[in-house]
Amino acid sequence: GEDGYRLWLKYDLISDDVKRNHYLTVLGKYAVVGSSPTFEVVRQELSLASSGLLGEGQEVKEKEASLIIAAGDNAATFAKQYGIEWPKQGDDGYFIHDVGSQNQPKIFVLSKSEKGALYGTFRLLKQIQTDDVLSGINVASSPKVQLRVLNHWDNLDGHVERGYAGRSIWNWHKLPGYIDQRYVDYARANASIGINGTVLNNVNADPLMLTPAYLQKVRALADLFRPYGIQVYLSVKFSSPQLLGGLETSDPLEPGVQKWWREKVSEIYKTIPDFGGFLVKANSEGQPGPGDFGRTHAEGANMLAAALQPFDGIVMWRAFVYANEKNEERSKQAYSEFKPLDGQFANNVLVQVKNGPIDFQPREPFSPLFGATPETPLMMEFQITMEYLGFSTHMVYLGTMYEEVLESDTFAKGEGSTVAKVIDGQLFSNHITGMAGVANIGADRNWTGNIMLQSNWYVFGRMAWDPEVSAREVANDWTKMTLSHDPDTVDAVTTMLMDSHEITVNYMTPLGLHHIMGAGHHFGPAPWVDWLARDDWNSVYYHKAAEDGVGFDRSPTGVNSVEQYFPPLKELWAKPETTPEKYLLWFHHLPWDYRVSSSGRTLWNEIVHRYYQGAEDVARMAAKWNSLKEHIDPLQFEQVRMSLAIQQKEAIWWRDACVLYFMQYSQQPLPDNLEKPS
Ligand code: GCW
Numbered sequence: 053g054e055d056g057y058r059l060w061l062k063y064d065l066i067s068d069d070v071k072r073n074h075y076l077t078v079l080g081k082y083a084v085v086g087s088s089p090t091f092e093v094v095r096q097e098l099s100l101a102s103s104g105l106l107g108e109g110q111e112v113k114e115k116e117a118s119l120i121i122a123a124g125d126n127a128a129t130f131a132k133q134y135g136i137e138w139p140k141q142g143d144d145g146y147f148i149h150d151v152g153s154q155n156q157p158k159i160f161v162l163s164k165s166e167k168g169a170l171y172g173t174f175r176l177l178k179q180i181q182t183d184d185v186l187s188g189i190n191v192a193s194s195p196k197v198q199l200r201v202l203n204h205w206d207n208l209d210g211h212v213e214r215g216y217a218g219r220s221i222w223n224w225h226k227l228p229g230y231i232d233q234r235y236v237d238y239a240r241a242n243a244s245i246g247i248n249g250t251v252l253n254n255v256n257a258d259p260l261m262l263t264p265a266y267l268q269k270v271r272a273l274a275d276l277f278r279p280y281g282i283q284v285y286l287s288v289k290f291s292s293p294q295l296l297g298g299l300e301t302s303d304p305l306e307p308g309v310q311k312w313w314r315e316k317v318s319e320i321y322k323t324i325p326d327f328g329g330f331l332v333k334a335n336s337e338g339q340p341g342p343g344d345f346g347r348t349h350a351e352g353a354n355m356l357a358a359a360l361q362p363f364d365g366i367v368m369w370r371a372f373v374y375a376n377e378k379n380e381e382r383s384k385q386a387y388s389e390f391k392p393l394d395g396q397f398a399n400n401v402l403v404q405v406k407n408g409p410i411d412f413q414p415r416e417p418f419s420p421l422f423g424a425t426p427e428t429p430l431m432m433e434f435q436i437t438m439e440y441l442g443f444s445t446h447m448v449y450l451g452t453m454y455e456e457v458l459e460s461d462t463f464a465k466g467e468g469s470t471v472a473k474v475i476d477g478q479l480f481s482n483h484i485t486g487m488a489g490v491a492n493i494g495a496d497r498n499w500t501g502n503i504m505l506q507s508n509w510y511v512f513g514r515m516a517w518d519p520e521v522s523a524r525e526v527a528n529d530w531t532k533m534t535l536s537h538d539p540d541t542v543d544a545v546t547t548m549l550m551d552s553h554e555i556t557v558n559y560m561t562p563l564g565l566h567h568i569m570g571a572g573h574h575f576g577p578a579p580w581v582d583w584l585a586r587d588d589w590n591s592v593y594y595h596k597a598a599e600d601g602v603g604f605d606r607s608p609t610g611v612n613s614v615e616q617y618f619p620p621l622k623e624l625w626a627k628p629e630t631t632p633e634k635y636l637l638w639f640h641h642l643p644w645d646y647r648v649s650s651s652g653r654t655l656w657n658e659i660v661h662r663y664y665q666g667a668e669d670v671a672r673m674a675a676k677w678n679s680l681k682e683h684i685d686p687l688q689f690e691q692v693r694m695s696l697a698i699q700q701k702e703a704i705w706w707r708d709a710c711v712l713y714f715m716q717y718s719q720q721p722l723p724d725n726l727e728k729p730s
Contacts, residue, residue, distance in 0.1 A: 053687025245513025
């Protein structure tokens, strides 16, 4: 059975003779023009794919080849020779073009760079894996975002913070001597979706990472990843000069501190010449930072940026400043801290912003920082791992959630100023752009703890490459590559994936509710938490349920976080009638008998209805899945079946816990006509 290790790069023999023969006319005879570590990777992939998908296939001379991979001057020469009109592209883009005939295609994969040719190769293979025809192919694609980076919250002891797929895949103990095959397959998977960077260690960083012994381990990974176009980055602890260097301070304006970082950085580049740079969590949740020395985030970031600049390294400085000492409503902190610093960051700094203003809740409105900093490139930080979304027992495709955020209009420069355009640099012509995803990868055999959640790693890569790609298209591709080629099955699974996030929001936190999960571990419902030391750790602080109603007033009558958004949002979201229902209780505290306009139900009835609907929909999904049994590999089928059965129970747990809890305040019975789970 298929245990999920091969992810979306399965390359199983195509059983349909007509299809296989079609693909044989291309992939049967290929030529990779030139030799280099990256082209070795291309060769290996083509060999693996052709022998897997077709049962045969080999490299031949270019004259006899029906598939030709070329980069740089060679690519330009072929384009000229064959009269191929190659559209203008950036270095990492590719152009796939057929100059052959209907029956005998001759396909070129051309790129300015070898990396682009590698991406193009994977794109061509996807064409086969998703049953698309090859003859006549004419595909041009370039990444719209430069830095497409995974963030591993992996500790050096192997524990993954908020990881639900086993231990860390990095075996620091055995590195640098022992190279696990998993590192190779990790690199292939990332390259196949265009991910070109990885931050190996947790943002709650251990200074040990910067010691010579660990840098040798990092180097081993960097050497392995290089041919796949993947650069390595590290999270650093801001107080490293004190903790590691024995200095008395880590004040960024102190020359001795600056010198320490300069020397550390040049040591790193001696070891890893193409090192990417640093990711920093500073002055947040107890982490040290420039604030400890009375300095701003810009002063801290710029000090590191200056050390990295001679080597083209960058700083990814996080805006997740959940500072314990701050006396400001949590959702407002990042904006009020970073907005005034716009224009003060060095050229090689990106500010990395979580998609929502609080913390990866099942649903949040987009962070008001997006669009608010014309002088500062902002990097998107999405969470791929399922911290607040049921760990690995809930099947939640995040493509629709990412899409919802990226499509959101900030109105920063009038209508159409979407978050996607902030991130890909279109809106403010940023010189540097990036998207980060907190990885859901662990040492579980299937990498992500649940086969269905592999789709989130996949869609993150696809959306980092193109923030405007459709979540549905990606879900469809992933399903074909991972689960089935049967058209009805693909449709059914795609629909499940597309619906899954909304369903989960319904049974966890409908209508803009948030932060009502178990304290600390963040699993399961716990809207009753009221005993933690700080107000804003407690669930009751966030939902504010009382006899007069429910929800957090962030309108002008409350903490007024809406003022951080551009008009017309700040006016629209100031009033419940013009606030999207999905954010209703995020921005407003409303009476239980408030009329929800889409349904005409009272707020109480609507809340109950959503919880029941969500749980019922999980049951429907599970039943749908069960009906697909004969079209899906038995092991994959069974694993997902079991997870869905667990999810069904847990959805009911969420529903009952929340409905009963809120009922004590609404003082109203369950409405009639509830959809009870079958
Ligand atoms: O989502 C919260 C998590 C913490 C995490 C923090 C952050 C790495 O609960 O575990 O720490 O955010 O993003 O820094």
